[in-house]
Amino acid sequence: MHDPAIPSLTATDPEVAALVQAEAGRQFGKLRLIASENYASTAVLEATGSVLTNKYSEGYPGRRYYEGQQLVDPIETLAVQRAKALFGVAHANVQPYSGSPANLAVYLAFLDPGDTVLGMALPMGGHLTHGWGVSATGKWFRGVGYGVRRDTGRVDLDQVRDLARRERPKVVFCGGTAVPRTIDFPAFAEIAREVGAVLVADIAHIAGLVAGGAHPSPVGHAQVVTTTTHKTLRGPRGAMILTDAEHAKAVDRAVFPGLQGGPHNHTTAAIAVALGEAATPAFRDYAHAVVANARALAEALVERGFDLVSGGTDNHLILVDLTGRGIAGKPAAKALDRAGIELNYNTVPFDGRKPFDPSGVRLGTAAITTRGLGVAQMPLVAEWIDRAVRAAGEDDEAALDRIAAEVGELVAAYPMPGWA
Structure with missing residues (x-):
């Protein structure tokens, strides 16, 4: 049966409860190989289902628009501190609702409509939000896509460099949604630096591997790092934006009030729990x-x-x-x-x-x-x-x-x- 138990849900709405129980059983009985999925810990599930879902908290710790933040502020501060320590960054924003809004916040922070962004083309393994045409990021901005080499299936860095020099993007994305090889963050950083672009590393898929030392970190190469908090990080369905000090203010303003209202405090708490778990030796073993x-x-x-x-x-x-x-x-x-x-x-x-x-x-x-x-x-x-x-x-x-x-x-x- 589902753990934590759901007796109140079962009593109140047995139809929904039965579906939840069935889904738990389905997940238990399957060999789950979807690359973007994982199993969150029971502690993360408990935090996600807590009374924190009842609280509105527009703003940031110490600067809220609602009263009653005496306990919410320490929770978000804890999540931020754990993210900064785990990934070794100067600043962390843990409020984005998911990975796509986190990436959209990057556009709002550093681009004007019509500006050029260079990202991995969707058919080559990139993500919709890296400037692909069917996404808002491709409709409101000028997306230019790079790909992989036919002979190796790996990112064609010569093509990335040539496109960057020709198109002069303001933002360069590295990372993607179907990239099975190590991302060469130093090489991307050199290209972005040459054309004066902000380098954004989207590590949504590999964040847990980065945290556990099983993949090189983009920190020190990319000024901005975006990630979801589930997948290999084993947290709830949320997101984070990690930055250096120089780009922190623009990102925070883009997330709130630029794109979002109040953060989902139950998710923030679960992110804090997951980050705490990811800082343990056991998680490092897991990542490897x-x-x-x-x-x-x-x-x-x-x-x-x-x-x-x-x-x-x-x-x-x-x-x-x-x-x-x-x-x-x-x-x-x-x-x-x-x-x-x-x-x-x-x-x-x-x-x-x-x-x-x-x-x-x-x-x-x-x-x-x-x-x-x-x-x-x-x-x-x-x-x-x-x-x-x-x-x-x-x-x-x-x-x-x-x-x-x-x-x-x-x-x-x-x-x-x-x-x-």
Whole structure:
């Protein structure tokens, strides 16, 4: 059952309670490989569901527009202090509601409508909010996209430099949503410095790895760092903006009053809890285990004939091009879900298919590492993925059901935060 228990919800609204309980059971029984998901700790869940959701707190600690902030202010201050200490930054804003508003705050802080921003193109692994056309950031600003090399699948830094020199962006984004390799923050910093741009490192996917020392840090290279607080950081669904002292005031004004009203205090408290957890030796071990699992899974997939973008991974994320397997990403993802393996279909670089029916799938090891699975289990996971993809191509639903039963038997032996 769900942990923490939900007896009041069950009594008041059994229909919603039943859905919550079912979702907890679903998460427990699946092999969850969606790269942007994880399991928050029970402590984080408790903070998120606390009475702090009742309080309005427009402004910042010591400068609020509502009374009754005697306890909220210390909570936000604690979250800020923990973020600064964990990432080694001069300033932290923990109020953004999620990653996209955090990135939008960067635009408001440093750009005027129509100004140029350079970011990784969405089909190449970038994020919508890095200036892509269907996003507000691409409609209100002039987005220029860079990509990866065809021969390596890695960011084409020569192209980044050439575009920066030609287009003269005011902001350069590095990072993305489907980038399986280490981000070269020093190289991006050199390019941004040459053209006088603010470098923004979007580490939403890798924040936990950075905090745990399993990925190089952008601090000292990027003036501004944005991140969500879930994914590899294992916190609630929120966001942070980390900056040097010079850019702090502009960011704070952009978040409030520029984009938001009152922060979600229950989320702020949960962020503080997650940051406290991330400062422990156990979390450092976790971050390195995430990468070790991803590398082991990538190697096992390659051995089974899968084509991985860039040939492997340096972080938690693996991007698989299924073109050679004779199946598209969407039907493969749906078949894998039936087989008890949860991931998402995803565009791959230079994809000839449409975004809603792309050639690839994206998977990550953050959640299964939280459950306690290790390198020893990764060949079995790769075997299941291989069998499920083959079964999907043959419309063998019975085989998918057999895999699901095997998956359920394995994961039942590993505890899950949020399920007792």
